[in-house]
Amino acid sequence: MSRSIWTTVLLGLALLLSSACHSSNVEKYWGEAFHANVRKQTDDPALATANASQPPPQGLDGRSAEAAMADYRRAQQPGSGPSLPLPMIVTDTESLGP
Numbered sequence: 001m002s003r004s005i006w007t008t009v010l011l012g013l014a015l016l017l018s019s020a021c022h023s024s025n026v027e028k029y030w031g032e033a034f035h036a037n038v039r040k041q042t043d044d045p046a047l048a049t050a051n052a053s054q055p056p057p058q059g060l061d062g063r064s065a066e067a068a069m070a071d072y073r074r075a076q077q078p079g080s081g082p083s084l085p086l087p088m089i090v091t092d093t094e095s096l097g098p
Helices: 003-020 032-041 047-053 062-076
Strands: none
Touching: none
8 A cells, every 4th residue: 555545544554543533511500601690699588589489570661661762762772972083093103203
């Protein structure tokens, strides 16, 4: 056999062996980060489960919702945001001084 065939066979064998030895902890720890974040955001986990039988809040009253929507619409209009300074574009290093 030629040298390139042996090289190809050895590389294929190495790939086969490396894929067989591959192990991953993804399935072992699946969802653990999500549950840890939920635990961190809950001040009292026992209280959170104790209130699970009660219905959640249904939303805002009409007046508060209208005020929130008016604020949102006002903030989305052009020119309502803060005016930012124009960026300075430096094209020549001599313009910066010595």
